[in-house]
Amino acid sequence: MNLYEQRASNVRRTWALIVIFAVVVIGIGYVTAWYFGNPAILLIASVIAIATNFYAYWASDKLVLSLSRARPASREEFFNFYTVTENLAITAGLPMPKLYVIDDPAPNAFATGRDEKHAVVAATTGILSILTRTELEGVIAHELSHVKNRDILLMTVAVVLTGFVAIVADIFLRMSLFGGGGRDREGGGNALFLVLAVVGIILAPIAAKLIHLAISRRREYLADESGALLTRYPQELASALKKISNANIPLHHASHATAHLFIDEPFGKPEQSRFAWIERLFSTHPPIAERVKRLLGSA
Numbered sequence: 001m002n003l004y005e006q007r008a009s010n011v012r013r014t015w016a017l018i019v020i021f022a023v024v025v026i027g028i029g030y031v032t033a034w035y036f037g038n039p040a041i042l043l044i045a046s047v048i049a050i051a052t053n054f055y056a057y058w059a060s061d062k063l064v065l066s067l068s069r070a071r072p073a074s075r076e077e078f079f080n081f082y083t084v085t086e087n088l089a090i091t092a093g094l095p096m097p098k099l100y101v102i103d104d105p106a107p108n109a110f111a112t113g114r115d116e117k118h119a120v121v122a123a124t125t126g127i128l129s130i131l132t133r134t135e136l137e138g139v140i141a142h143e144l145s146h147v148k149n150r151d152i153l154l155m156t157v158a159v160v161l162t163g164f165v166a167i168v169a170d171i172f173l174r175m176s177l178f179g180g181g182g183r184d185r186e187g188g189g190n191a192l193f194l195v196l197a198v199v200g201i202i203l204a205p206i207a208a209k210l211i212h213l214a215i216s217r218r219r220e221y222l223a224d225e226s227g228a229l230l231t232r233y234p235q236e237l238a239s240a241l242k243k244i245s246n247a248n249i250p251l252h253h254a255s256h257a258t259a260h261l262f263i264d265e266p267f268g269k270p271e272q273s274r275f276a277w278i279e280r281l282f283s284t285h286p287p288i289a290e291r292v293k294r295l296l297g298s299a
Helices: 003-036 038-067 079-092 125-130 131-147 151-178 189-232 233-247 276-281 288-298
Strands: 069-073 097-102 109-112 122-123
Touching: 003 151, 038 079, 038 097, 038 109, 038 151, 069 233, 079 097, 079 131, 079 189, 097 109, 097 125, 097 151, 109 131, 109 151, 122 125, 122 131, 122 276, 125 151, 131 151, 131 189, 131 233, 151 189, 233 288
Parallel strands: 097 122
Antiparallel strands: 069 097, 109 122
16 A cells, blocks of 8 residues: 555545544444433433544644643744744645644654644654754654654544543443343343443444554554655664653653554663563553664665
């Protein structure tokens, strides 16, 4: 699959994620409404699904910036950051994104927004202080590739939707277990159906999270490759990734909801253990060593 096909695929997957989210939330509402014999619960679930999808599309980038405690970056204060992004945006044929800075020594960066015209690139003061200008070009090219490849809508929407699946599932699970007045208590319920419903409610947020993590890992590889094509110098992005990994400084205000947006894991690297394969399963990013290997191989 070439880059153009991948970009079209990203758009389809974004809408698929939105539809799947709506179906899951409404499905959970239907099961709970059936159990309690209360159609109002299904109506509430439908409203939640529609309202959350609307918010995820139009305003999730503002939520991401707020959670990250980012502030606008001016050309005067962050000249290299501004001019590097400006030059690469022109090269990539993209509108100039809004720039934000996170006051944090951890070296990291991310892109967010719903489309090319509403894109945002944010970087920590830590990454701006340790990278050379050419290494910074590699990182910004990676983030602009997320914009160009139309990753940012999918990745930003995932912040809201996967978190909301967990919240909604938890609400309905508590209602099912502790609400009282269910069909089983009236003698007309189906115990097996109820057990399956509760299991489904428990597994829904886990499944959403795993899909979310798998999507973000694939996006990082693609953004690395696209960024290298943009700068024509993959060695600089590889060098930047090594510096980011070697620093191993966790973000002060890291959030599991936004972790997949960053260029590298924002929580720092855990010590290796015999359960490393489980840690990799729930990691938002592929290993830096593998990313560097791919970049240098492409060089």
